[in-house]
Amino acid sequence: MPAIINNIADALHLQSQTRAFDSKVTVIFVLGGPGAGKGTQCARLVEDFGFCHLSAGDLLRAEQHREGSEYGQLIQTCIKEGSIVPMEVTVKLLENAMKVALQEQRSGDGWTDGQGRFLIDGFPRKLDQAEKFEHDVGKATAVLFFSTTEEVMLERLLERGKTSGREDDNVESIKKRFNTYKEQSMPVIENYEKLGKVIEIDSSFSIEKVHQQTKSAVANLLS
Numbered sequence: 374m375p376a377i378i379n380n381i382a383d384a385l386h387l388q389s390q391t392r393a394f395d396s397k398v399t400v401i402f403v404l405g406g407p408g409a410g411k412g413t414q415c416a417r418l419v420e421d422f423g424f425c426h427l428s429a430g431d432l433l434r435a436e437q438h439r440e441g442s443e444y445g446q447l448i449q450t451c452i453k454e455g456s457i458v459p460m461e462v463t464v465k466l467l468e469n470a471m472k473v474a475l476q477e478q479r480s481g482d483g484w485t486d487g488q489g490r491f492l493i494d495g496f497p498r499k500l501d502q503a504e505k506f507e508h509d510v511g512k513a514t515a516v517l518f519f520s521t522t523e524e525v526m527l528e529r530l531l532e533r534g535k536t537s538g539r540e541d542d543n544v545e546s547i548k549k550r551f552n553t554y555k556e557q558s559m560p561v562i563e564n565y566e567k568l569g570k571v572i573e574i575d576s577s578f579s580i581e582k583v584h585q586q587t588k589s590a591v592a593n594l595l596s
């Protein structure tokens with residue numbers, strides 16, 4: 374083989390070696406504004422297809438409350454302010470959670486012979502996170518994008534806030550979260566749109582109707 378081919382082959386090999394997970398692991402990013410219904414639909418998809426659902430927000434809240442965490446205060450401030458937690462923290466939490474899920478050696482569709490299937494919910498929320506994850510952890514197969522209006526999201530979040538106990542389900546934090554979403558997270562979705570990876574679902578309808586559309590889109594993706 375000519376030297377140049379050798380070098381390209383080496384480079385490609387090295388590139389794939391730097392990722393924690395190979396192509397046997399299916400990763401679907403789940404995006405949309407706060408309150409769009411990401412978590413609700415992910416729970417349904419777990420039932421339908423045996424996904425492991427990892428919510429970046431849930432992982433961050435768990436880390437915030439973990440005794441001895443050096444990031445507790447930082448995470449709390451970011452969540453209250455609706456701002457983005459530094460990617461080093463978020464990507465590491467996701468990578469660790471994926472490793473644990475794969476080590477569990479689950480059974481069923483998508484989990485045999487070293488395979489795995491993940492819904493990564495609320496991530497990536499910023500372009501640098503997307504790049505870091507795809508470089509260090511694994512490639513995204515697709516992006517599920519739940520779209521609806523701010524009015525709908527606000528109403529849902531305020532309703533959720535009556536029982537969620539979350540520090541950010543209040544009008545002041547919600548406005549900041551909407552801004553972060555528009556300024557930092559929409560460019561991520563636009564970027565994946567250019568790559569033809571986005572499946573957009575209008576999540577303004579009932580949970581059941583949104584679920585039917587989502588289920589059929591994901592079934593197509595996995596077939």
Ligand code: ADP
Pocket residue numbers: 405406407408409410411412413414529530532533576577578579580581583
């Ligand atoms: P996200 O994960 O995108 O922040 P959630 O799934 O937590 O959003 O949904 C926010 C709130 O709206 C929850 O209280 C949920 O029960 C409710 N909800 C989700 N989807 C719908 C829907 N299609 N119609 C009405 N309420 C919904």
Ligand code: AMP
Pocket residue numbers: 407408429430431433451452453455456457458459463494495496497498502541550
């Ligand atoms: P969520 O539970 O998805 O509504 O997220 C709640 C908050 O957690 C966000 O407003 C951010 O402060 C933080 N957060 C969630 N996901 C991410 C992420 N991918 N990157 C950085 N911060 C995040």
